[in-house]
Amino acid sequence: MSAPTQTAPASAGYGRVFAVPEFRAVFAAHVLSMLGVIVSEIALSVLVYDLTRSPLLSALTFALGFLPYAVGGALLAPLADRFPARRVLVACDLVCAACAALMTAPGTGIGLLLALRCALAVVSPVFSGTRMATLADVLGDGDLFVLGRSLLRIVAQSALLTGYGLGGLLLTVVGPRHALLITVSTFLASTVLLRCGTRRRPARARRGTDTAPGLRPLLAGPRVRVLLLMFWVPAAFSVVPEALAAPYADDLGSGSAGLGVLMCALPAGTVAGELFAGARLGPQARERVALPLLCLSLLPYLGYALRPGLALSLLLLLLSGAAAAYTLGLDQWFVRAVPEELRGRSMTVLHGGLMTVQGVGMALAGAAAQVAGVRTAVAGAGAAGVLCCCALAVAARATESRDGAARNMTGR
Template identity: 80%
Template sequence: MSAPPQNATLPDAGPARTGYRGVLAVPEFRAVFAAHVLSLLGVIVSEIALSVLVYDLTGSPLMSALVFALGFLPYAVGGALLAPVADRFPARRVLVTCDLVCAACVAAMVAPGAGVGTLLVLRCCLAVVAPVFSGTRMATLADVLGDGEPFVLGRSLLRIVSQSALLVGYGLGGLLLTVTAPRHALLVTVTTFLASALLLRLGTRDRPARARDRREGARSGLRALFAHPRVRVLLLVFWVPAMFCVVPEALAAPYTHDLGAGSPGLGLLMCALPVGTVAGELYAGARLGTATRERIVLPLLCLTLLPYVAYALRPGLWVSLLLLVVSGAGSAYTLGLDQWFVRAVPEELRGTAMTVLSAGLMTVQGAGMALAGVAAEVTGVRTAVAGAGVLGALCCAGLALACRATEGRDGADRHMTGR
C-alpha cells in the first residue's frame, strides 16, 4: 500500500534540534504523541467504567478487581504470540489495525446484552493487542526520530504522559461516571481509539515492513532476538527493577491503614512514585547530555530500589512519600538504557523487540503485585517492602555486572559515553 499524497511531505529523518522541543517539532512525532494521549485516556476511562459496570452486574469486589488484573496477565500471551507481527507488516497498518480492533472490542462492551463473561473476554482481547500496538509504536519512533538522542527523548515523553495520566486520569474518569452510566462512558473510549487510528493513518508515513522475509520473521523472530546476549541482559534490566518497584503501590492500601492516614494518605502514596518518575525523566531529558545519561545508567540502576529498605524503620507518611519520590526519580536511568537497547537490537527485529519489552514489563509488574501480596501476608507490609528493596537492589547489582560483561557485543558498544 502506497502512502497517500498528504503524507508525502512527512520527514523521514529525526529532528535537527535536540531536546524535548526539538522532538515535538517533528510533525510525524506529534501525530504519534497525540494518538498516544487519546489511546491512554480511552484505556483509563474503559478500566474505570468496566470495573464499575462489572461490580454493578455482580456485586462482587473480586470480579471488579479482575478488570484491572486482566490488564496485566494477557500481555504475556500477546507478546509471545504476536510479537513478530510488528516487523512482518508495515508499522502504520499494524498501529491502525490495533486501534480499530480495540475500538470494536469496546463497542461490543457497550451492547446492553453483554454479560460479565463477555465483558471480561473482551477485556482480555484488549490486553492481548496492547503489547503489539505499544511495541510497534516504539519501533516507529526510531523510524520517525532516528535511533539517537531524539528517539530517547521521544520515548521519554510518552512515558511522562503515561505517568502523568495516572495522576489525573482516574479522577477524571470517576467524575465522568457521576454524569453518565458506565456503558455510555465506554463510548468515550470507542471515540478515542477511532480518533487515534485516524491520526496515525493521516499523520504517519506508510513505511515498508522491517522483516525482509515475512515467513522467516514469523518463524524465527523471537529466537533471533534472544540469541543476542546483550539484548537478553538489557531486557532483564528493564524488567527486573519494574517487578520490585510496584511493591509499595500494590501494598499501599494496607500500609495506609497501618499508618492511620485514611483515603488522603492512600492517594498521596499512590501519586508519589509517578511524581518522582516524571521529575527524574524531565530532569535527565532536559538537563543532561546523551553521554551523561548513559554514564548514570548503572549507578542509578543499583540505587533506585534502596529507598525501600528504609521501610524497615517504620517511617511515617511524609517520610514514606519522600522515599517513594526519590525511588521514582532514580528511574531516570531508563533514558540511557533506551539508547543502549535500540543500539543493540538489529533493525529488522526492532518491532519484535519493543513488543517483547512492553509485554514483559506489564507481565512482571502484574507478577510483582501478586508476589507482594503473598509476601505481605507472611511477613507484614513493611517487611515485604523492605525485602523488595534488598532483594531488588541485589538483583540490580548482578544485572549491572552482566551489562559490563556484555559491553561491546552485538554492536552495543557504548561509544557515545567516551569510554
C-alpha cells in the same frame, strides 16, 4: 541506522522532538489511547460491579489488564515486524475500538465483558511495541528516539496521577456504558491520527536479512537478554509499595487521603526524574548515570524497615521514582543492540514482559505482606531488588563491548 524523516532544529531538550511532524501525530495518538484505556478500565470495573455486586469480579477486570500481556507479547510479537508498522497500528486501534463498542451493548454478559477485556490486553503489547519501533523510524535511533520514548512514558505516568481521578468524575456524570463510548471515540481518533499523520513504510522484516519467525533471533544474543532483564527485574520490585498502598495507609492511619498521595508519589518522582534527565543531561551523561541509578533505584525501599511516617514514606517513594531515569540510558542501549528488522518484536516483547512482571510482582507482594507484614515486604523487595540490579549492572558491563562497537560503526 534509521534516520528521522524530518530534520529537527538543534534546540535543547524535548523541543527538538516536537519539531518532527510525525512524532506530533504519534504523541497525540498516544495521549488519546491512554485516555481510552483509563476510561475503559474504570468504566468496566464499575459496570462489572453494578452487574454482579462482586468486589472480586470487579477487581478481576484490573488483573485481566496484566495477565494477557504475556500472551500478546510472546505469541504476537513477530507481527510487529512482518507487516508495515502503520497497518499494524491502525489494525490494533480498530480491534480495540470494536471491543469497546461491544462492551457498550446492553445485553453483554459478564463472561463476554471479561473476554473483551482480555482481548484489549492481548492486543496492547503489539500496539505499544510497534509504536515504539516506529519512533526509531520517525526520530532515528539516537538521542531523539530516547527523548521521544521518554515523553510517551511521561504521559503514561502522568495518566496515573490524574487519569483515574478524572475518570471517576466522568462516571458521576454519565453511566459506565456511555463512558465506554468515549473509549471507542478515542481509539478511532487515534486511528485517524496514525493513518493520516505517519507515512507508510515497508515491513521491517523485508528491510533486513533475518526473517525467522518467533523470538529466537531476538533472544539469541546475551546483550539483548541482559537489557530486557534490566527493564523487567526492577519493575517487578518497584510495584510493591503501590500494590500494598491500601494496607500501608491503613497501618499509618492516614485514610483515603494518605492512600491517594502514596499512590501518586512514585509516578510523580518518575516524571520529575525523566524530565530532568531528558531536558538537562546529554546523551552521554544519561548513559553514564544509567547503571548507578539502576543500582540505587530500589535502595529507598529499605527505609520502610525504619517504620517511617507518611511524610518520610512519600520522600522515599519520590526518590525511588526519580532514580528510574536510568531507563533513558537503557533505551539507547536497547535500540542500538537490536537489529532493525527485529525492532518491532523486540519492543513488543519488552512491553509485554514489563506489564507481566508488574502483575506478578503485585501478586507476590500481597503474598509476602500476608506472611511478614507490609513494611517487611517493601523493605525485603528493596533488598532483593538492589542485589538483582547490581548483578544486572555487572552483566551489562560484561556485554557492553557490543554497544561500543555499534557506537563506533554509526559514528556516535
